[in-house]
Amino acid sequence: MKTLYVLITTCHIHPFGLLIGDKVWYQESIPPPEISDEAIILRKEIAVKMKGEIKEVEIGGHPTKAGEVVPPTGIVAPTGVVRETLQRIMIEAEIPWDRLSDLVGGVLGPLNCEGAEISLKIKIEASSEKGISKDTFESEVMKTLRKIGAKIIKEEAK
Numbered sequence: 001m002k003t004l005y006v007l008i009t010t011c012h013i014h015p016f017g018l019l020i021g022d023k024v025w026y027q028e029s030i031p032p033p034e035i036s037d038e039a040i041i042l043r044k045e046i047a048v049k050m051k052g053e054i055k056e057v058e059i060g061g062h063p064t065k066a067g068e069v070v071p072p073t074g075i076v077a078p079t080g081v082v083r084e085t086l087q088r089i090m091i092e093a094e095i096p097w098d099r100l101s102d103l104v105g106g107v108l109g110p111l112n113c114e115g116a117e118i119s120l121k122i123k124i125e126a127s128s129e130k131g132i133s134k135d136t137f138e139s140e141v142m143k144t145l146r147k148i149g150a151k152i153i154k155e156e157a158k
Helices: 002-009 044-053 097-113 134-147
Strands: 016-020 023-025 040-043
Touching (some): 040 044
Antiparallel strands (some): 016 040
């Protein structure tokens, strides 16, 4: 279960959530003692829906009529903490092809965790002195691009 813990709680990509008892864990760290053999893996869509339906109240706090949780007496909530935010990010970069998984995990994942709508354009340039099989290009490369819903803006093959 420790491997599952890392997969689900690292805020790189959240394809899954966990249902442990009556609590849904999604896009948050799970303390290892909370993880048990009874944990149920949830698809992202189901975790999001269930998380919205299950109302959680902090231990020791009580909800107000507005739905806010008021901390128990003696605990002071931090005030005046302002988190600087950005409305739009645009990055143009050259990335080695063998580092694409790092791009997904270290760039796209965290942006996704922030709730960003991500648009990605990719330019693939491949050349080979011995030549690239036309069959590979058509039946693997282009087929995969179509399968993943890529919008082909420009295609050139010589």
